[in-house]
Amino acid sequence: MNSAILTAGGQLAGRILETLAEATTDAPGITRIAYGPGERFAHNLVREEGQKLGAVARTDAAGNLYLTLSGRDPDLPALVIGSHLDSVAHGGNFDGAAGVVAGLAVMAELVAQGVRLPRDLIVLATRAEEAVWFPLSYPGSQAALGLLDPQALDARRSDSGRTLAEHMREEGFDPDAVRRGVPGIDAGRIAAFVEVHIEQGPRLVAAGAPVGIVTGIAGGFRYVGAKCLGAYAHSGAEPRFARHDSVLG
Incomplete structure (x- = not known):
């Protein structure tokens, strides 16, 4: 691709990220609460920009957004590029959003x-990636594949105290279908999934590298019913031989 074509995606990416920052600023960063106004604004903006490029937009029962630019053979499994649009409180504008915008930039280059x-x-x-709002791991992504535990819909959002199901319904989605395990996309219809993400560590900066390819990632599990067995003692005065720490034993 020549530089003139690359400009199409670059300009689009810059415009979307600037608009997101302006609309969801919450000093010292941005805030886009899962199933809240900031995430809603971001999804609406991305939908509009994708449709301008000729993509067909749809949402699943959990509110995950799919923008499809048709290829020559729709029977082939699709290439999927994406990430999430919610954020932690006072978070970074590029966390998650950069991965979605990167997909739109690719779309813009192809169209141009x-x-x-x-x-x-x-x-x-996807919806609700940041676990700070609901004590769950990736409920939006799990719902997209029809894998969300029905009990997860009863999880309560940290700021409102209302359930995930209530917030889904308030945003116009269908938690009952999510509870039944209705998927938004068939995993067998995905040829590859690419997520562009900011580095949340120092390796690239230290190496002076503009980009890196991840070959492995640590998974996460939440044990909400876990118990730590031990004995309380003064952190400074209690000697090691007398301690009964839950980790050290």
């Missing part, structure tokens, strides 16, 4: 150059 891929390209924006 008149390239039609052999398969569909889907830009996916």
Whole structure:
């Protein structure tokens, strides 16, 4: 691709990220609460920009957004690019959003150059990735695959005290379908999934590298019913031989 074509995606990405920052600023960062006004604004903005590029937009029962730019053979599994659009309180504007915007930038480049891929390209924006709002691991992504535990819908949002199901319904989605395990996308129809993400560590900066390819990632589990067995004691005065720490034993 020549520089003129690359400008299409770059300009679009810059405009979207600037608009997101302006609309969801919450000093010293931005706040886009899961199933809240900031996340809603971001999803609406991404939907509008995708539709301008000719993508077909749809949402699943949990509110995950799919923007599909048709390829030459729709029967082939699709290439999916995406991430999330919610944030932690006072978080960074690029966390999650950069991955969704990167997909739109790719779309813009393809449209500007008149390239039609052999398969569909889907830009996916998931809901509720940040666990600070609900004590759950990736409920939006799990719901997209029809894998969300029905009990997760009873989890309460940290700021409102209302359940995930209530917030889904308030945003116009269908928690009953989520509870039944209705998927938004068939995993077998995904040829590859690409997530562009900011580095949340110092390695690239230290190496002076503009980009890195992740070959492995630590998974996360939440044990909400876990118990730590030990004995309280003064952190300074209690000697090691007399301690009964829950980790050290």
